[in-house]
Amino acid sequence: MNSMFDWREHKKIIDKFILPQKKKIIYLIIVILLGIITSMAIPYVFGKIIDLIVIKDLQLVLKFILISLILNIFQSLSSILEEWIGNILSIDCSNSIKEAMFAKILDTRYEFLNSYGEGELVSRIENTGDKIVSFYIDFFSSIVMILFSIIISAYIMIRISLKLFIIAIILLPLTYGINYIFKSTIISKQRDYIIKLDAYSDYLIDTISNLTGIKLNNLEKIFKGNYGRKLKDLKNVSMSNLKINMAVRSLQDLITIILSSLILFISAKLIILGDLTLGNIVAFSSYMEKLHSSIKNIGDLNLSFNEVIVDLERYKKIMDHDSEKKIDGKKLSKVTSLKFKNVSFKYDDEYILKDFSFEINKPGLYGIVGENGSGKTTIFNLISKLYTDYEGEILINGNEISDYRDEDLRNEVLFIESKPFILRENLNSNITILEKKKVNESHLKKIIQFLELDRIEKYSTKNLKDTLSKGEKQKIHLARMMIGRHSLILLDEVLSGLDQEMKKKAISKIKERSKNNILIIISHEYEIQRICDGLFLMPDKNISI
Incomplete structure (x- = not known):
């Protein structure tokens, strides 16, 4: 469904379900920014402590250790607050989508709903909203974190060593390349998983609603066996999904490891030549890790987007269908013929x-x-x-x-x-x-x-x-x-x-x-x-x- 790649489709969902929670979104962004600023200061302070240890200035070492302690406590508190606000935001937005889908199903033409199993409809309401909202909230919060982390990390890394920064930034196009290669496979596997999940939900509801007949006719063994096979099917397609995601992440990690080793070798060379201090390298390594983590998050967002496309399609198929209710027309007071x-x-x-x-x-x-x-x-x-x-x-x-x-x-x-x-x-x-x-x-x-x-x-x-x-x-x-x-x-x-x-x-x-x-x-x-x-x-x- 190509329309899911159209920004206008995403804007409709964002406008309807995410933006009404703008106060919570603003609070979340503020907390995220405070956490980022704090986390970005910590590697600099840590590098400074190492340089002060090298020159044996114990008084300044103690001062910077106290600063580091305060920064770490503040970062921990902001992380807890971020999780709290994020969960509230996620639940509120997810409930909004569930309410909209539930209302739409009740208003949708019976002929259309008849083509679905009860379990499939339950699965669409219960799972689709959670996944869509989770993606958009992760997207918003991750974009804020990624942008600020990349900007601040890049600025400090360039100040420490432009040469090392250029090597570190090579990861970006490679990450996108890997995601692009696996894109269609990820979407296909996610569709397979959703089909199996719907079949599982239908079977579970059919079984629970027919317990009397199953018991009276000694069918427990058959239904247990069938249920086991449904679970196995779900597991197989889930593991297939996991293999693809693991392959993508393994390649990303491999690229990161190779680049990190290269940077470590060049860093050692620069220290020996006296162009960098040990504290600079420790700080640079921390910022590089943050930069790579941010770039990896971009890749993860792309993976999540490819997976959530199937859920967006399921949401659209329900929400775009004609409603049953005819709200205009002639009035009817009593049927006489x-x-x-x-x-x-x-x-x-x-x-x-x-x-x-x-x-x-x-x-x-x-x-x-x-x-x-x-x-x-x-x-x-x-x-x-x-x-x-x-x-x-x-x-x-x-x-x-x-x-x-x-x-x-x-x-x-x-x-x-x-x-x-x-x-x-x-x-x-x-x-x-x-x-x-x-x-x-x-x-x-x-x-x-x-x-x-x-x-x-x-x-x-x-x-x-x-x-x-x-x-x-x-x-x-x-x-x-x-x-x-x-x-x-x-x-x-x-x-x-x-x-x-x-x-x-x-x-x-x-x-x-x-x-x-x-x-x-x-x-x-x-x-x-x-x-x-x-x-x-x-x-x-x-x-x-």
């Missing part, structure tokens, strides 16, 4: 619906009947605007469904899925989560008693979601229907987990609700179908209507 006119919908180039039509013009209970995979739930997904890329017309109150604002539509359309939407919270919170206005407590109490949910109300567990049976989860969904004010209600196999007595009670409430509203139910049960005001038969997938 629904019409599908020659609607076709395909998923992965295969038609799920083909020229499908039906029409509802008055309140009532309507059933959709058909075989598994015939497209029944797809109809509900289209009415709810989870799917938007269809052919034909879907009309609500005579207007195309795409003309309505998403918020208005979903305030009027309640889609109760076959897989219950339950949170890890208490019963009341789960029932009232869809309501924008305060719910009447006595009315809520009556619904809980009617659906025999009193027992659940007393649960003290922190994880209600995994404590409930299928039937209890369906009762909570039915409670949402009974307490809500939606004018179009879509029910997808919502009674299958209930016993016969509770099923009769639920059907009576559904039928009662259908007197003034449109209810559409997907059910294979005859007792439901026989009380419907109308039935719509799904065609065979291989036959067009």
